[in-house]
Amino acid sequence: MTILSRPIPSKSFRSWRITAGNFEKRLCVQERTVEGxxxxxxxxxxxxxxxxxxxxxxxxxxxxxxxYEMDPVKRHVAVKKTSRSSRIVLAVANSLxxxxxxxxxxxLLFKDRSLATMSDLLAADSWKRLHESLSxxxxxxxxxxxxxxxxxxxxxxxxxxxxxISSSHSGESGQENGLSYDMQQKQQLSFDAQDMCFIxxxxxxxxxxxxxxxxxxxxxxxxxxxxxxxxxxFFLISLGAGFTxxxxxxxxxxxxxxxxxxxxxxxxxxxxxxxxVVSTIISxxxxxxxxxxxxxxxNLMDALESVLLPSLVSLLLYRGIxxxxxxxxxxxxxxxxxxxxxxxPVCPNTPCVVNDVNEENGFLMSNDAEGTPATLDAHxxxxxxxxxxxxxxxxxxxxxxxxxxxxxxxxxxxxxxSGAVVFEKKSNYSGKTAVLVVANIPHANAGTLQxxxxxxxxxxxDKGSYAYKYDSLLEKRASVKAxxxxxxxxLTRYKTLQxxxxxxxVLTWVSCANxxxxxxxxxxxxxxxxxxxxxxxxxxxxxxxxxxxxxxPSIASDRHERAVSHIYHIMGLEEADxxxxxxLCHDVDPKGNISGTFQFYANKQHVKKTEAMMxxxxxxxxxxxxxxxxxxxxxxxxxxxxxxPRINKKLSGETPTCEHTRELxxxxxxxxxxxxxxxxxxxxxxxxxxxxxxxxxxxISLWSTVLPWCDKKAMKTVTFxxxxxxxxxxxxxxxxxxGKRLARGVESRGEIKKVSDSIxxxxxxxxxxxxxxxxxxxxxxxxxxxxxxLAECTAxxxxxxxxxxxxxxxxxxxxxxxxxxxxxxxxxxxxxFMSLVMAEEMxxxxxxxxxxxxxxxxxxxxxxxxxAIVDGVLFMQWQEAARLADCIKEVAAARxxxx
Numbered sequence: 001m002t003i004l005s006r007p008i009p010s011k012s013f014r015s016w017r018i019t020a021g022n023f024e025k026r027l028c029v030q031e032r033t034v035e036g037x038x039x040x041x042x043x044x045x046x047x048x049x050x051x052x053x054x055x056x057x058x059x060x061x062x063x064x065x066x067x068y069e070m071d072p073v074k075r076h077v078a079v080k081k082t083s084r085s086s087r088i089v090l091a092v093a094n095s096l097x098x099x100x101x102x103x104x105x106x107x108l109l110f111k112d113r114s115l116a117t118m119s120d121l122l123a124a125d126s127w128k129r130l131h132e133s134l135s136x137x138x139x140x141x142x143x144x145x146x147x148x149x150x151x152x153x154x155x156x157x158x159x160x161x162x163x164x165i166s167s168s169h170s171g172e173s174g175q176e177n178g179l180s181y182d183m184q185q186k187q188q189l190s191f192d193a194q195d196m197c198f199i200x201x202x203x204x205x206x207x208x209x210x211x212x213x214x215x216x217x218x219x220x221x222x223x224x225x226x227x228x229x230x231x232x233x234f235f236l237i238s239l240g241a242g243f244t245x246x247x248x249x250x251x252x253x254x255x256x257x258x259x260x261x262x263x264x265x266x267x268x269x270x271x272x273x274x275x276x277v278v279s280t281i282i283s284x285x286x287x288x289x290x291x292x293x294x295x296x297x298x299n300l301m302d303a304l305e306s307v308l309l310p311s312l313v314s315l316l317l318y319r320g321i322x323x324x325x326x327x328x329x330x331x332x333x334x335x336x337x338x339x340x341x342x343x344x345p346v347c348p349n350t351p352c353v354v355n356d357v358n359e360e361n362g363f364l365m366s367n368d369a370e371g372t373p374a375t376l377d378a379h380x381x382x383x384x385x386x387x388x389x390x391x392x393x394x395x396x397x398x399x400x401x402x403x404x405x406x407x408x409x410x411x412x413x414x415x416x417x418s419g420a421v422v423f424e425k426k427s428n429y430s431g432k433t434a435v436l437v438v439a440n441i442p443h444a445n446a447g448t449l450q451x452x453x454x455x456x457x458x459x460x461x462d463k464g465s466y467a468y469k470y471d472s473l474l475e476k477r478a479s480v481k482a483x484x485x486x487x488x489x490x491l492t493r494y495k496t497l498q499x500x501x502x503x504x505x506v507l508t509w510v511s512c513a514n515x516x517x518x519x520x521x522x523x524x525x526x527x528x529x530x531x532x533x534x535x536x537x538x539x540x541x542x543x544x545x546x547x548x549x550x551x552x553p554s555i556a557s558d559r560h561e562r563a564v565s566h567i568y569h570i571m572g573l574e575e576a577d578x579x580x581x582x583x584l585c586h587d588v589d590p591k592g593n594i595s596g597t598f599q600f601y602a603n604k605q606h607v608k609k610t611e612a613m614m615x616x617x618x619x620x621x622x623x624x625x626x627x628x629x630x631x632x633x634x635x636x637x638x639x640x641x642x643x644x645p646r647i648n649k650k651l652s653g654e655t656p657t658c659e660h661t662r663e664l665x666x667x668x669x670x671x672x673x674x675x676x677x678x679x680x681x682x683x684x685x686x687x688x689x690x691x692x693x694x695x696x697x698x699x700i701s702l703w704s705t706v707l708p709w710c711d712k713k714a715m716k717t718v719t720f721x722x723x724x725x726x727x728x729x730x731x732x733x734x735x736x737x738x739g740k741r742l743a744r745g746v747e748s749r750g751e752i753k754k755v756s757d758s759i760x761x762x763x764x765x766x767x768x769x770x771x772x773x774x775x776x777x778x779x780x781x782x783x784x785x786x787x788x789x790l791a792e793c794t795a796x797x798x799x800x801x802x803x804x805x806x807x808x809x810x811x812x813x814x815x816x817x818x819x820x821x822x823x824x825x826x827x828x829x830x831x832x833f834m835s836l837v838m839a840e841e842m843x844x845x846x847x848x849x850x851x852x853x854x855x856x857x858x859x860x861x862x863x864x865x866x867x868a869i870v871d872g873v874l875f876m877q878w879q880e881a882a883r884l885a886d887c888i889k890e891v892a893a894a895r896x897x898x899x
Contacts, residue, residue, distance in 0.1 A: 002093035002102050004052070007127055010060070010089045012053040013067060015039060017690060019057075019096075020103060023068040027110060029103050030067070031096075032056045033690050034706050055092040057099040059106055062087030197242035204241055207320050216241045217320070220313045234309055376483070384483050384634070387509060387542070392523060394632050396487065396511045400540035400569040401524050403427075403434075404585035410436055418611045424603070429543075429566035430589035435603040437584045437610040443681070444580035446515065446537040447623035449572035452616055453539050454513060454626065455819065457639070459490055470612035473605060475503065478555050484634035487511050489544055491551065493560055504590060505560040507549070508541040508568055513638035514630045527573065534574040535625070541568035564589045570613075580617065584610045619709045619833075621681055621815070624674055675758050675783045682813040682834045683796045686856045691716055695878055700885070702878045704871075707858050709833055713871045714858040717881035722850035724892040726810035726839040729853060730785055732887045733812050733837060742887065743880055747775065752821060758783050761820050765827060776861055777827035780835065782814035801842040808841035830862040853888065855881055 015036030021028025032055070052058065060067065067087060090106055093099040109130070204213045219237050376384055388394045402408065410423035420439040427434040456465040459479040468474055476493040483489075493505040516536040522529040526536060543566045567587035572580045586606045627638045691703035703716040721728075732742075747765040754760050759781065766776040787807050793800050798809065814835040823829045835857040843849050855877070861870060 002091040002095075002098050003106070004089065004091060007061070007088045007090055008050060008052050010050065010053055010058075010087055012049050013064065013087065016058075016067070018068055020100070021068065021107075023065055025107065025110065026061055026063065027059065027090075027107060028062070028068055029057060029059050029099060035692060038706070052089045052092045056094045057092065057096060058089050059091040059099065059103055060087045060089055197239065200244065201238055201242040205316060205319070210320070212241075212244075213316075213320065217313070217316055220316070224310060224313055230309075234312075380481075380483065388484060388487065388632065388634060390632075392520070392632055393630075394487065394511055396509060396540050396542050397514060397538070397630075398524070399542055400538075400567055400585070401526065401571075403429075403567050403587065404436055404569045404571070404583055405525065406436070406438065414607075416607070416611070418614060420607065420610055420614065422607055427566065427587045430564065430587050432587070432589055433600075433603065434567065434585065434587035435606050437582075437607055439582045439610060439614050440575070440579050441582060441614050441617045442577075442579045443621055443684075444572075444617045445574050445578075445622045446535040446572055446580070447625045448580060448617050448620050449537050449570075449582070450513070450515075450626050451620055451623045451819065452613065453570065454639075457512075459488070466616055470616055471609050472612070480507070480551065480555075481549060483509070484636065486513060486636050486638050487634075489549065490541070491555060492565075493557070502561045502592075503559065504563040505557065506563050506565040506588070507544040508565050509544050510539065510541040510568070512539060513627045514538045514540065515625060515627045515638070517629050520630065521573075526571075532576055534576065536571060536573045537627070538569065538571035540570075542566065561592060563591050572617075578622075582610065582613065582617070584613070621685075622677055624677075675756070675786060678759070678781065678783050678815055679786055679788070679811055679813050680796060682815060682836050683798065683811070685834050686714070686716070686836050686858065687854075688797060689714070695875065697878065698882070700878055700881050702875070702881070704874055707833075710858055710860050711867055712858075712860050713874055714856065715874050715877045716854065716856040717877055718852065718854050719881055719885050720844055720850055720852050721885050721888045721892070722844070722848045723896070724839075724851045724888050726787070726808065726841060726851060728888050728891045728895065729837070729839040729851065730810055730812075731891050732884070734784060742884055752779070755781070758785055760784055761817055762814075763821060773865065774828040774863060775826070776830045777824060778830050778832050778859075779817045779821045780814040780832050781817035781820070782812070782835075784812060786811040786813070798838075798840075801840065804841070810839040812837040828861070828863045831860045833858040833860070835859075851888075853881075853884065855884065 015033045016030040017033055019029045019031050037056070062068075064087060091099060091102045093102075203209065204216050207213050216237070219241075220234070223233050223237065387396055406423065408425075410425050412421065413424045414422040416422065418439070420437050423436040423438070424433050425436075426432075452466050452470075456462040456467060456477070459477050461477045467477065473494045474492070475495050476491070478491045479488050480491050481489040488510060490508050490510045491505060492508065494503055496503045514537065516524065516526070516538070518529040518533060518535075521527050521536050543564045565586070565588050567585055569583065569585040571583040573583070575581055584606065586603075588602060590602065626640055628640055630636075630638070685707075689705045689707065691705050693701065694704050695702040700717060700719040703718070704713045705716075707714050745766045747767045749762060749764045752761040752763050762780050762782055764778045764780070766778075768775045787810055788796065788798070789806055790800060790804060793804075793809055800809070814832060816831045816833050818829065818831055836855070838854045839851040840854075841849070841851055
């Protein structure tokens with residue numbers, strides 16, 4: 001229950017938007033905007049406002065009309081005229097589902113009440129009795145609900161039932177199904193200066209940065225030796241060390257590691273805002289002064305300082321010494337892995353029906369250009385028969401799928417704020433604790449995971465591949481040997497996980513690209529064939545015996561010790577709601593004389609790896625499949641179109657041609673749904689956002705917002721062009737010669753590849769605006785001409801004006817296609833995440849018919865240009881919108897003249 005034990009006044013009225021309620025009820029549900037969430041990180045803001053103003057949703061009782069205004073423009077005007085009188089906060093939550101449940105309760109309580117009786121209900125005594133009765137009812141309801149959910153908890157619904165745990169401000173656990181994944185990712189690392197200071201101090205006490213901690217310890221010892229060590233000096237030195245976080249940026253893993261510890265500390269001490277911290281320090285100072293006045297002879301504070309502070313310094317020194325000796329002790333030779341890593345095969349008995357696949361350009365996993373697997377010797381043939389027996393699936397796949405099944409003895413260990421659910425169990429392979437992480441990512445599909453895992457298809461150790469983005473410990477990847485085209489032996493090396501522990505390497509037989517049809521999923525026991533055509537994609541691997549292969553001298557290493565990865569399994573399941581459920585399972589035996597805590601830290605790294613993959617999948621978005629459905633055959637070629645590795649590829653300074661790009665299928669093989677997918681993704685990604693009005697001048701309005709996938713502001717312009725039609729805008733956008741008129745700085749714009757009649761790949765280059773800034777290039781996949789039907793407009797959420805007809809709305813959309821073209825060393829590669837130009841045929845207020853032109857884009861120019869400078873250039877978009885309107889008017893005038 002989110003209803004407060006007592007109503008709390010609030011003076012926070014900016015950066016809120018109404019989601020339910022109206023002025024007649026004097027009640028409403030408000031949601032914090034993106035701008036408001038960024039304000040919550042400011043120390044000054046948190047000192048002024050109360051804790052109830054920092055959560056995402058709230059229910060308020062207010063007489064201010066501006067609190068109920070839904071239109072952003074009218075609200076912007078009303079806020080300037082609004083009274084600063086307090087509104088009353090009745091309930092707060094970070095979950096839309098929870099707040100709406102209590103909204104129904106509160107509206108029922110206030111129903112049919114006059115304004116006078118409403119005030120009586122808000123009285124302290126009346127509200128207290130009401131809250132106690134609601135708490136009793138809520139406790140019984142939640143208990144029965146929890147019992148029911150525990151009985152119904154299964155593999156198919158595990159991630160749908162538990163998406164997120166409660167916010168760090170409330171300190172209470174609860175599901176947050178109402179929060180979208182992108183907002184969770186924004187909030188997860190949205191610490192203010194106080195949080196960063198505390199996290200920095202905790203990292204120093206954990207000796208994560210030995211040199212920094214040594215300097216901090218030296219200052220404490222110096223103050224202790226000089227006799228100047230007092231509580232004041234101790235806090236001053238610690239705060240000074242904490243506020244050095246801007247000089248050494250902390251990694252995302254470091255922030256996540258101390259996040260839970262910080263939440264526990266703040267919850268235990270009540271330090272949920274700087275206001276509480278300041279009040280606590282003032283209270284201690286007052287108590288000290290009162291003690292000095294009442295008991296001047298009692299030197300209790302001096303006694304505490306003389307005992308407690310040296311003990312803290314000694315503890316910090318002891319932790320450093322113990323970690324040093326522990327790390328040296330752990331550097332022992334790793335014993336060779338003995339025994340077989342393989343157990344009896346578990347193959348499904350149900351036959352699998354595989355759909356026919358087309359025989360286009362194949363992907364060759366080995367270096368053989370003809371796609372023929374290399375000849376195997378007797379030893380390799382025996383291993384091949386063991387790992388790839390006759391049947392619908394290989395032993396690699398069946399073993400990994402069975403081991404990673406949620407119903408196979410896994411126990412829930414943790415539910416992360418990111419939405420990931422962590423499971424653990426004792427492995428019968430390694431004897432260690434294996435980890436399984438399950439998470440749901442909206443707006444993704446099996447093709448998304450394929451683009452993430454297969455962008456370095458030959459395991460050529462491309463440092464720019466996604467693998468180095470989601471695995472912070474990855475040091476090297478190399479392909480050693482191949483059993484088949486889709487099955488190969490991969491060497492993976494990792495950096496040291498703990499100070500003093502030797503780095504590890506593993507040899508794994510990997511089944512690289514496995515796309516499962518619904519019938520194959522049913523045969524594997526992943527999920528029943530529900531007839532919805534949902535696909536699943538996996539990359540799986542099992543351990544390789546140490547005596548099977550000897551590494552060539554070129555890649556052998558004496559510095560790394562051999563660990564055994566018994567199970568490596570990454571799988572994505574498409575869901576009916578357009579999301580992707582990600583499963584990541586690891587069962588690793590690090591070998592050697594290593595303490596039990598090492599396995600705990602290793603499993604935490606796997607969790608962080610999953611959360612990094614979630615972020616990347618969310619950024620990539622839905623993609624078409626690039627592999628065929630899986631076939632258990634040694635000569636099976638999984639790739640329809642082989643991704644071109646970026647490593648060792650250079651782009652000449654000439655105009656790019658098709659040979660520089662990734663191989664694309666012919667236009668007649670690309671289905672129309674691909675254009676529909678791009679349009680849907682861009683429209684849903686840009687239009688429904690909360691836009692803030694920046695400028696309204698000469699009939700052109702400029703709006704901005706911050707989107708989850710980029711810290712740079714996105715822009716939108718809206719203007720009305722009288723006398724024009726959607727065809728006029730289409731003519732302007734398809735005329736390449738007008739490109740330089742529309743946007744200053746455009747050096748060239750050319751079509752690299754025509755995918756279909758409506759989809760093309762474009763490369764646009766921009767000249768350097770000033771000295772010291774590199775020229776830019778962008779690669780986009782664009783739907784150049786799309787006229788949605790009225791039914792499609794309704795489904796996409798595009799509002800149609802009165803009297804709208806078929807063909808009265810035109811769309812030109814684009815998405816990032818960086819992977820389609822290797823970078824050119826002469827240019828800094830930027831990214832156009834999404835772009836949209838839309839024309840709606842309508843009449844203005846004067847009855848003049850024309851088109852309303854909406855331009856919107858989310859762009860990151862790349863490089864090291866500060867965000868503030870990029871956001872400042874946003875005003876140039878108003879000028880570009882004006883030039884676009886002028887071009888449309890010229891085309892419309894020429895059309896009318898020719899009639």
